[in-house]
Amino acid sequence: MIRYALKCREGHEFESWFKSASAFDVLLAGGHVTCVSCGTSDVQKALMTPRVGAAVAPSKQDKNSELIANMRREVEENATYVGGEFAQKARDMHEGVSPETSIYGEASADEARALLDDGVPVLPLPFKPKQKMQ
Known part of the structure; x- marks a missing residue:
């Protein structure tokens, strides 16, 4: 190119x-x-200035990809994947029905909105969880 x-x-x-x-x-x-x-x-x-001997800094996209990869690794090493049961398990922990632990999984937009409306501290991840139960 x-x-x-x-x-x-x-x-x-x-x-x-x-x-x-x-x-x-x-x-x-x-x-x-x-x-x-x-x-x-x-x-x-048109006249162009050549890029001679200049070190090319990593692009913002490269830095973001690295940050997301690090976040994925931290989440996968320190939390339990609960798949589609995420909303219910998060609600159960918030209400004291089950002990608090770090979890991640999937929830629909409506489920996530309802959790937030009820004061359950959740946030979206910038990556799609791997499809496995731990």
Whole structure:
């Protein structure tokens, strides 16, 4: 993949990714590279500053993925998966019917809303639980 800074005859500047330099040339020659602002196909490469010797910092998405992976690991190591019984088990613990312990599982949006309305401390996880009972 290659990224080019582009400029149209109207002076609009934009960037786009292409499979290769030759793929860009073929698309440009065929009139398939158009300005994102005005739609003209009279487009040419603009001057770009090369990235030479600069360390590339991890992207925010990479950092978020790592945080979510760490959260998943913590939850799976320190809580019990209860599957679709989550809402009832959380309510039972809140009401003192069963002892408090760390659990995770699935609940419908209505079940989760009802738990929150009743003061049961729950929150959604940013990942789908693995489909296994512990």
